[in-house]
Amino acid sequence: MSETTLRVLTLNTLAPFFADWPRRRSVLVEGLRALRPDVVALQEVAGGGELDEAGDLLGPEHHLVPHPGRSADGVGAVLASRWPMRTLGVLDLHVAPRTAALPWSAAVVVEVAAPPPLGPVIVAHHKPTWQYDAEHERELQAVRTARYLEEVVAERRPERLDPHGPDAEPHVVVLGDFDAAPDAASVRFWTGRQSLAGVSVCYQDCWAAVRGDEPGHTFSPDNPLVRSGLMPLDRGRRIDYVLVRCGAHGPTLDVADCRRVFAEPVDEVWASDHFGVLTDLRLPPHPPGVWAAPTVAR
16 A cells, blocks of 8 residues: 555454364455454454463464453453554443443544654444343444543644645544444434534544445345354444544545455355455545645637
């Protein structure tokens, strides 16, 4: 990728205790090396002690920041970047009793030292709780992470001397397995379609930005690992997201492409029960918040 493009990926890899991990691991390693993402949010990766599944999948060139807490079997989440990262905050998202079902429910917020003119970029790996009936908890978790990010943005927003100049907003990307469909209140909150608890934000849903109303299910019964898993009656949902924060005049980064990955078997091997979401972000040629000379067709 160029210095003005950021490639980000979120992927729930399915814990290695299920569905022939050695073969799935080979598909994941080969696929990740081919995709070459700059920033990766991985969920359901095992770790602890000498075990470093995320590092094994991505290779030694990536910097890793794990989520706090792991399940009893060592499974958790990891944020990775091929550039150095500085941790800005780690938010405990155990906001109510039912969220204890996921020990690694948290939001990890980092500053990624992407090279200029693109960087640095603030990235949040947001992992709310997963239960079908826990949307209230996901609402609380979304508000907690969004509030913290607004504090981070306020600290980094420079004084703007020219009121007619471009928006002086840092780039913020939020990604992860949200376990909620686009019409759920927590996702509607993230994408600026409703407020929660007196708070409103707006993040562009990268899939919707380029794919419109395409379903884009990332957890689908078309995948036999879903049908053989713990949720065999799921009809298909888009629950994995890459989001870009909007300032007053819209998103600070343009979505060049967004697509599902690991959405087909390789030699009859499915990499995970989730499909990944890969997004290419770039600096917009026309910065939001400033008038540009109209383009005259010739």
